[in-house]
Every structure is written in structure tokens, then in C-alpha cells.
Amino acid sequence: MRFRFRAPLWEWSAQGGWFFVTLPDAASDDIREVPRMPRGFGAVRVWVTVGGSTWSTSVFPDSKQGSYVLPVKKAVRTAEGIAEGDDVDVVLEVLDL
Incomplete structure (x- = not known):
């Protein structure tokens, strides 16, 4: 499952220093529909590229x-x-499938 999108970067107001991009609703719905073993905080492992930077992380509901x-x-x-x-x-790219 692979997604390409453009979204604004925002800072989490409850605790400064954490910055996020919100996935589009359609991508979130597609990720949510895949049955998977539960992980901490509902995390889903992903591989991400922004510009020339690529890294492994998780997305969170x-x-x-x-x-x-x-x-x-x-x-x-x-x-x-x-x-x-x-x-x-x-x-x-979603790694937890």
C-alpha cells in the first residue's frame, strides 16, 4: 500500500517539539481497513520519503x-x-500489511 500526498506540517500544541503531517482521509481509511495485530497507540509501521530524506517510522491514529x-x-x-x-x-508505504 503506497500513498503520495501533500499536506501542511503542524506542531502538536499539547507538547511542543513534536511535528506532524496529517494523512488524507482516503489514505487513513485504506490503512484502517487492513486487519493487523494491535501495536502500541494503534501505530502502523511505514517507510516514508520527504524530498531526499527516507526513513522508517510509524503513523498513529x-x-x-x-x-x-x-x-x-x-x-x-x-x-x-x-x-x-x-x-x-x-x-x-505501509509496512504492516
């Missing part, structure tokens, strides 16, 4: 928005020159 969110670590934000509010082009 956001109960308020109903979508999955992708954490974007500082090393990637720095390497790709992205900041809060910037639109981010993401290629995401």
Missing part, C-alpha cells in the same frame, strides 16, 4: 481528526528546509 498522523523528526525538517505551516510532499 488521531482520535480528534479521525485520520492518521505522521511524525516528522527534526533531522528531516532541517535537511529538507521545512517548517510549521509548510506544505510537505510525502511518499508513504
Whole structure:
């Protein structure tokens, strides 16, 4: 399962320093529909590319928005020159199938 999308980078207001991109509703629905073993916090393992940076991480369900969110670590934000509010082009491949 592979997705390409563009979405803004945002900072989690409850705890500064954590930045995320929200997956589109359609991608979140597709990920949610696949039966899988439960993992901590409902995490789903993914492989992600943003610009020239590629890494392994997890997406997490956001109960308020109903979508999955992708954490974007500082090393990637720095390497790709992205900041809060910037639109981010993401290629995401789900590893937990």
C-alpha cells in the first residue's frame, strides 16, 4: 500500500517539539481497513520519503481528526528546509500489511 500526498506540517500544541503531517482521509481509511495485530497507540509501521530524506517510522491514529498522523523528526525538517505551516510532499508505504 503506497500513498503520495501533500499536506501542511503542524506542531502538536499539547507538547511542543513534536511535528506532524496529517494523512488524507482516503489514505487513513485504506490503512484502517487492513486487519493487523494491535501495536502500541494503534501505530502502523511505514517507510516514508520527504524530498531526499527516507526513513522508517510509524503513523498513529488521531482520535480528534479521525485520520492518521505522521511524525516528522527534526533531522528531516532541517535537511529538507521545512517548517510549521509548510506544505510537505510525502511518499508513504505501509509496512504492516
